[in-house]
Amino acid sequence: MKTEHLINELQSHGLRLTDPKAGVASRRGGAGPSDHKAVTIDSMTVMVPVHTAPAFESPYVAEMPDDDGISRIRRSGIDLGTISFPKRPRFYDLTTKDGIPYPKIAVLHGRDVLATTVLQTCIRYQSRTKTCQFCAIGQSLAAGRTIERKTPAQLAEVAKAAVELDGVKHMVMTTGTPPGRDRGAAILAESAAAIKAAVDLPIQGQCEPPDDDAWFARMHDAGVDTLGMHLEAVTPAVRARIMPGKASVPLSRYFDAFAAAVPVFGRGQVSTYILAGLGDTAAAILDTSERLIDLGVYPFVVPFVPISGTPLESHPAPSAAFMDSILRPLAAMLLRADLLATNIKAGCGKCGACSALSTYERRLPA
Numbered sequence: 359m360k361t362e363h364l365i366n367e368l369q370s371h372g373l374r375l376t377d378p379k380a381g382v383a384s385r386r387g388g389a390g391p392s393d394h395k396a397v398t399i400d401s402m403t404v405m406v407p408v409h410t411a412p413a414f415e416s417p418y419v420a421e422m423p424d425d426d427g428i429s430r431i432r433r434s435g436i437d438l439g440t441i442s443f444p445k446r447p448r449f450y451d452l453t454t455k456d457g458i459p460y461p462k463i464a465v466l467h468g469r470d471v472l473a474t475t476v477l478q479t480c481i482r483y484q485s486r487t488k489t490c491q492f493c494a495i496g497q498s499l500a501a502g503r504t505i506e507r508k509t510p511a512q513l514a515e516v517a518k519a520a521v522e523l524d525g526v527k528h529m530v531m532t533t534g535t536p537p538g539r540d541r542g543a544a545i546l547a548e549s550a551a552a553i554k555a556a557v558d559l560p561i562q563g564q565c566e567p568p569d570d571d572a573w574f575a576r577m578h579d580a581g582v583d584t585l586g587m588h589l590e591a592v593t594p595a596v597r598a599r600i601m602p603g604k605a606s607v608p609l610s611r612y613f614d615a616f617a618a619a620v621p622v623f624g625r626g627q628v629s630t631y632i633l634a635g636l637g638d639t640a641a642a643i644l645d646t647s648e649r650l651i652d653l654g655v656y657p658f659v660v661p662f663v664p665i666s667g668t669p670l671e672s673h674p675a676p677s678a679a680f681m682d683s684i685l686r687p688l689a690a691m692l693l694r695a696d697l698l699a700t701n702i703k704a705g706c707g708k709c710g711a712c713s714a715l716s717t718y719e720r721r722l723p724a
């Protein structure tokens with residue numbers, strides 16, 4: 359089976375683990391890839407669901423890993439080859455000067471990405487009528503696995519250790535949306551400035567479009583190298599159903615913000631996350647991607663994965679065939695535009711672990 363197909367299959371069906379303790383302890387709930395584990399397939403590290411309802415019935419089974427973390431993967435008894443589990447990062451054993459365990463401040467994503475949610479609360483998460491239906495930002499906070507507000511000093515301390523001890527290559531800073539009109543741009547800027555003062559690490563900031571486009575230059579000047587503003591869904595009706603609060607920011611504001619941000623951060627250094635499988639057609643996602651690429655924005659299309667404890671926990675993940683129908687033509691469009699994951703300085707598009715998109719890019723002839 360080709361690597362990109364195996365990644366699509368695993369991200370759709372999930373993976374059953376003979377040894378649930380294999381690899382780095384995974385998170386359950388939270389922002390970003392929750393209920394997942396990082397596995398490396400053909401030198402590409404991807405996030406694969408392991409704690410979701412479909413994963414418990416997945417036809418894909420990983421055997422107990424050997425001492426080097428290498429495990430055989432099978433489907434219906436047929437051997438499909440090996441995968442490996444990244445080792446537990448060394449920075450996880452440390453505690454900040456003010457007494458917080460490092461993994462409550464930031465965690466390892468994929469193979470070499472440090473990821474944090476600077477503010478673990480969100481104006482959109484207060485009521486079930488407004489919350490993004492896929493989001494679990496409050497769950498890891500309620501379970502005590504993280505703290506509400508990571509200070510710039512804590513982030514700088516953890517980032518420095520993650521680079522020095524574990525060779526982390528870039529950092530993703532997302533945030534719940536605070537009440538202010540800057541939508542989180544201010545805390546991303548102050549955090550980036552503190553991190554850059556401590557360690558040389560490329561940083562992606564992720565937030566909703568701020569009220570004032572001047573925030574893009576302020577974030578960039580503070581040390582944010584790349585920016586993510588995430589559409590999540592591309593059709594107005596799907597956005598209104600899946601994220602009733604965030605859909606109050608119309609698509610037109612996102613596109614205006616993209617057009618203002620690209621000259622600041624550079625072509626290909628602004629991106630958006632699109633969750634396939636929530637109701638948008640493949641054609642709608644590809645049409646929107648074409649508009650984004652024309653602006654110089656990288657559309658990072660990932661399969662939606664239902665997270666336990668969210669309103670969408672029983673919503674099916676998209677099929678591998680649906681993902682192939684988007685990612686194959688999308689990779690060709692990106693290649694033609696020379697807007698590739700490998701050229702991104704930091705962030706989800708560069709990491710690529712939540713989608714097979716960058717593997718399609720690698721497979722296409724230049």
Ligand code: SF4
Pocket residue numbers: 390391405467468471473530705706707709710711712713
């Ligand atoms: S693509 Fe983004 S959210 Fe997914 S593992 Fe990588 S850094 Fe984390």
